[in-house]
Amino acid sequence: MPDAVTVPADRLLITVAPTGAETAKADCPQLPTTPEELATTARECEAAGAAMIHLHVRDREHRPTLDLPLLKEWVAAVRESTDLVVQLSTGGSVHDPLDHRLKVLDAEPDSCSLTMGTTNFGDDVFMNPWPFVTELYQLSQERQVVPEFELFDLGQVHAMRRLLDRFGLPYGGRVHADLVMGVPGGMDGTADALVAAVAALPAQTTSWSATGIGRSTLAVALASLSKGGHLRVGMEDVLTIAKGVPVESNKQLVDRVVELARIAQRTPMTPAEARTFLAIRAA
Incomplete structure (x- = not known):
């Protein structure tokens, strides 16, 4: 696999999360919930500077689904439209x-x-018991799919260390986490919480990004940039661009x-740089 140092140190990995599983289309008509809408969103966001989606x-009724043919259709829609x-x-809906x-x-x-x-996810519970986590991780290694470790609190940072110590590095050898x-129900969207989480990341970690939900979006983005991290943004995570002002598109x-x-x-990474940076397998 190419070495991560071949990507210049000033590059920023921008991931766009365009849809999510929580917001209803009826409540947010601009949310991309069809393959056609997704392809348009993906093209716009790639042109704007995103490298991963x-x-x-x-x-078809705009409801969250894990139906395999639809998963494949959405993956194909992105690949046919972009290089993202x-x-x-793997969280789906709660x-x-x-x-x-x-x-x-x-x-x-x-x-x-x-x-x-x-x-705890608002009024719901997002279930990720340890046996499920370990099975999914080993499956990702077997399938040569690069995982992004999603960390909602400091206990999950510890669990990431435990997983890597027991089962080794992911496919490709890079370890990328997203706070x-x-x-x-999770950690606060503050600079203090970000600094604490980054300080606790396992030694094997090669890169990390941060996602601020709702009103914490800007504070987390600024803290991540100042700490040398990367960013995830999108309408999965926030639906306003300013107080009381709805987001018009993921590109915004x-x-x-x-x-x-x-x-x-x-400087935003290109998709090709992101593939090198994360050690994504060749097509």
């Missing part, structure tokens, strides 16, 4: 059974999310962090 899939690294969520979530890798994404523990901050959110990156003297 984090996908939750919807059915395709990351599928109501999806664990066995269905394991089958997400059958859609052959470049990357997958891998949440490192169970989290998901500001979820009701990518544009904003590209401007923040310019001020911080960071």
Whole structure:
């Protein structure tokens, strides 16, 4: 695999999470919930500076689904439209059974999310028991899918260390984590929480990004840039661009962090650079 140092140190990995599983299309008509809408969003966000896309899939009635043919259709829609690294969520919605979530890798994404523990998620519970986490991780190694370790609190940072110590490095040898901050029930979306989480990351970690949910979006983005991290943005995570002002598109959110990156003297990675950086397998 190419070495991560071949990507210049000033490069910024921007991941766009365009849809999520929580927001209803009826409440947010601009949310991309069809393969056609997704392809348009993916093209716009790639042109704006995103290098990876984090996908939750919807059915024909715009409801969250883990139906394998639809997962494959959405992956194909991105690949036919862009060069973006395709990351599928293995979280689905909080109501999806664990066995269905394991089958997400059958859609052959470049990357997958891998949440490192169970989290109170607003009024719901996002279940990720240890046996499920270990089975999903080993499956990702076998399928040569690069995981992104999603960390909602400091206990999950510890669990990530435990996983790596027991089962070794992921496929490709890179260890990329994403701090998901500001979820009701998880760690706060603050600079203090980000610094604490980054300080506790396992020694094997080669890169990390941060996601600020809701009103924490800007604070987390600025803290991550100042700490040398990377960013995830998108309508999965926030639906306003300012207080009381709805987001018009995912591109608008990518544009904003590209401007923040310019001020911080960071240049968005291309998808090709992201593939090298994350050690994504060749097509």
